[in-house]
Amino acid sequence: MTEPIAAAARAARDCTICAEHLPLGPRQVFRVSTSARLLIVGQAPGTKVHETGIPWDDASGERLRDWLRLDRERFYDESRVAIVPMGFCYPGTDVRGGDLPPRKECAPAWHPTLLALMPSIELTLLVGSYAQARYLAASRKASLTETVREFRDYTPRYIPLPHPSWRNTGWLKRNPWFETELLPYLRPRVAFVLRD
Secondary structure, three states: OOHHHHHHHHHHHOOOOOHHHOOOOOOOOOEOOOOOOEEEEOOOOOHHHHHHOOOOOOHHHHHHHHHHOOOHHHHOOOOOEEEOOOOOOOOOEOOOOOEOOOOOOHHHHHHHHHHHOOOOOOEEEEEOHHHHHHHHHHHOOOOHHHHHHOHHHOOOOEEEEOOOOHHHHHHHHHOOHHHHHHHHHHHHHHHHHOOO
16 A cells, blocks of 8 residues: 555544444444555444454345455455445444444545545445435435436446345345346446456
């Protein structure tokens, strides 16, 4: 990692701006490099990812890698794939047992600096509504479903995706076009971006 981005990554890993709100304390989980061509912007780490410090190291990550047709080696090749979630640390759980939203302080504090130091990004995957709200802003549709269904409106720079959580299995069944239309577009696009 070259010096400016390494320094920015160190600063982000030392961040404590929302530490008092984090039930397990700060543990920033992200990956950046100046040579990365694919950027994945998700939500925030879950408890398993908090424990391992490896982004998407859970069942959601397995599903995401299947969507992208990437094995673990290529997915975790930091020289090609950057992973910068909306919240770098595990935010805790809500009363129903699901994860809380990403902390609102994180993305404004760190995304502009880190993304400015990654000039090679060709494609950004916006995984879930929080990433889509930040990066698509007023151009996103009325719902996540509509935004993802109209993915061509945001290409070639962005592709919006639902979160690959098991909680969204019902969504995937109700929206078969995701597998028949979006994935056949997504997979070759990712393969092209990660070309040798």
